[in-house]
Amino acid sequence: MTETADKAGVPADTDVLHKLSFLDRFLPVWIIVAMGAGLLLGSVIPGLQGVMDAVKIGQVSLPIALGLLLMMYPVLAKVRYDKLDTVTKDKRTMVLSLVLNWILGPALMFALAWLMLPDLPEYRTGLIIVGLARCIAMVIIWNDLACGDREAAAVLVALNSVFQVIMFGVLGWFYLDLLPGWLGLDTTSIDFSPWEIALSVIIFLGIPLAAGYLSRRIGERSKGRDWYEGTFLPKIGPIALYGLLFTIVILFALQGGTITSRPLDVARIALPLLAYFAIMWIGGYLLGKVSGLSYERTTTLAFTAAGNNFELAIAVAIGVFGVTSGQALAGVVGPLIEVPVLVALVYVSLWLRKRWTAKAPAE
Numbered sequence: 001m002t003e004t005a006d007k008a009g010v011p012a013d014t015d016v017l018h019k020l021s022f023l024d025r026f027l028p029v030w031i032i033v034a035m036g037a038g039l040l041l042g043s044v045i046p047g048l049q050g051v052m053d054a055v056k057i058g059q060v061s062l063p064i065a066l067g068l069l070l071m072m073y074p075v076l077a078k079v080r081y082d083k084l085d086t087v088t089k090d091k092r093t094m095v096l097s098l099v100l101n102w103i104l105g106p107a108l109m110f111a112l113a114w115l116m117l118p119d120l121p122e123y124r125t126g127l128i129i130v131g132l133a134r135c136i137a138m139v140i141i142w143n144d145l146a147c148g149d150r151e152a153a154a155v156l157v158a159l160n161s162v163f164q165v166i167m168f169g170v171l172g173w174f175y176l177d178l179l180p181g182w183l184g185l186d187t188t189s190i191d192f193s194p195w196e197i198a199l200s201v202i203i204f205l206g207i208p209l210a211a212g213y214l215s216r217r218i219g220e221r222s223k224g225r226d227w228y229e230g231t232f233l234p235k236i237g238p239i240a241l242y243g244l245l246f247t248i249v250i251l252f253a254l255q256g257g258t259i260t261s262r263p264l265d266v267a268r269i270a271l272p273l274l275a276y277f278a279i280m281w282i283g284g285y286l287l288g289k290v291s292g293l294s295y296e297r298t299t300t301l302a303f304t305a306a307g308n309n310f311e312l313a314i315a316v317a318i319g320v321f322g323v324t325s326g327q328a329l330a331g332v333v334g335p336l337i338e339v340p341v342l343v344a345l346v347y348v349s350l351w352l353r354k355r356w357t358a359k360a361p362a363e
Contacts, residue, residue, distance in 0.1 A: 027145070027241070028343055034245045035336075038252025039260065048253055063250045068137050068204055068311065070243030074236045075140045076212030078229075079154045087155045093297050096287050097156045100305035101134045102163055102171075105280060110175045112272035114185065123269050125176060125188050126317050126330025131276070132171050133316070134160045135307030136205045138335075141244055142307065142342045146349035148299035154209070156304045161201040164309065168197050190320050200312045248339060251332070259333065269330050273337040281306040281345050285352075295356040299349050306342060310335035 042048055087093070109131025117124040136157050143153040176188040219228040252259075259266050284305040288298025314331040321327040 027346075028340070030241075030245055031248060031339060031343060034248040035252050038249040041249065042253040045253075061250070061254065064247055064254075064311065065203065067243050067247030067250060069208055071240050071247060072137055072140050072204070072208035072243075073211050074233075074238075074240040075144045075150065076154065076208050077215045077236060078144070078233055079150045079212060079216070081151075081154075081213055081216060083151045084155055087149070087152045090152075090297070092291050093152060093293060093301060094156070094159065096284075096291060096301055097159065097304055098163070100280065100284055100287065100301070101160055102167060104283065105134065105305060106131045106171050106175055108279060109272070109276055110179070112275055116272040116275075117268060120265075120268065120326070121186060121188070122321070122326025123265065123330045125321075126313075126325075126327035127269065127272055127334075128175050129172070129190075129317055129327065130273075130308050130310070130313040130331055130334045132168055132175065133309035133313040134164055135304060135309050136161050136164065136201060137309065137311065138244070138339075138342075139303050139307035141240055142303045142346055143300050144240070146299050146303065146346045147296065147353060148303060148349075149294075149296035152297050152300040153304065156300060157205060158209070160304065161205050164312070165198045165201055168312075190316075196315065196319070197312065200309070200315065204309075204311060251335060259329075259336065262329070265326075265329065266333055269333045270337050273334060274341065277306050277338060277341045277345075281342075295353055299353075302349075303342070303345075306345070308334060308338065310338065 106128075110128055113124040113127040113131075117127065140153060140157065144150060172190055176190060180187045215232075216228065219232050223232075281302045284302030285298055288301045293301065310331065313334060314328065317325065317327040317331040
């Protein structure tokens with residue numbers, strides 16, 4: 001999207017949908033193709049999962065880890081780090097993000113899981129784990145495509161990362177053991193290492209964040225901001241979407257067989273996920289609008305609330321319950337529902353942006 005952007009990184013023309021690059025404009029098509037390619041790859045190479053899992057970064061397969069890093073680096077390289085102080089001074093955005101991500105999000109997923117999957121405890125537990133893993137990776141892509149505030153996204157993702165290390169275990173105990181016990185429901189005890197969560201944060205946020213920061217610092221010092229934003233960023237920009245599509249291919253290749261063999265189970269898991277993503281995204285937009293935030297900040301708030309850290313949720317589910325468990329299946333279905341839904345919401349956001357911008361002078 002860099003070729004249609006002004007120096008602040010926001011497209012000047014309000015008709016953004018018609019100004020997107022060829023790759024961005026047909027993103028849903030490429031994602032469907034990537035899903036199909038992944039399913040085909042997984043079916044023609046039965047032992048692919050063993051090969052992919054032979055080398056891991058933390059608990060995540062190396063190819064998926066590489067895809068995530070490639071996906072995040074270009075967007076974090078676009079962030080103007082000298083403007084982060086303006087975001088940290090905006091207490092409204094930070095407080096609203098914390099409320100959405102760490103109070104409303106887990107509570108909503110807990111409620112939806114119990115309401116829609118009362119007879120499927122393994123899937124229910126897997127969904128609750130997904131709800132506890134707040135997004136620190138793919139949300140960077142959705143926010144950028146929807147013309148959200150890059151600097152705000154960087155700050156909120158970093159904030160989520162800190163809280164993820166501190167709160168994931170506490171909330172896991174609360175929503176899987178303590179709260180169900182209070183309500184007279186079945187309880188589940190899980191044990192996982194806080195170090196594994198911290199390692200996930202360091203790898204999937206720390207590495208691309210450091211690379212993006214150093215790129216901007218070195219690039220601007222050596223050749224200036226105009227060259228960096230006008231020449232360098234457009235060249236590396238497409239790498240983010242290539243990384244996204246590569247990650248989707250690998251995910252479907254590794255888990256597509258399991259999903260296609262249990263379509264009814266997938267459908268049951270998908271329903272609460274669809275409700276969750278829609279409610280969180282709409283709730284984020286309404287809170288941002290009511291609080292008087294700009295379109296860019298509101299969009300960032302909505303996407304950081306709706307997205308989840310699927311790599312952490314899958315790693316925890318597999319590590320605690322096993323790769324063939326229902327909890328692991330629920331974790332895998334999470335991103336496979338999240339990706340197409342949030343892509344659709346990107347286009348809804350761009351449509352809202354046109355209306356938001358058109359009303360701005362009257363306000």
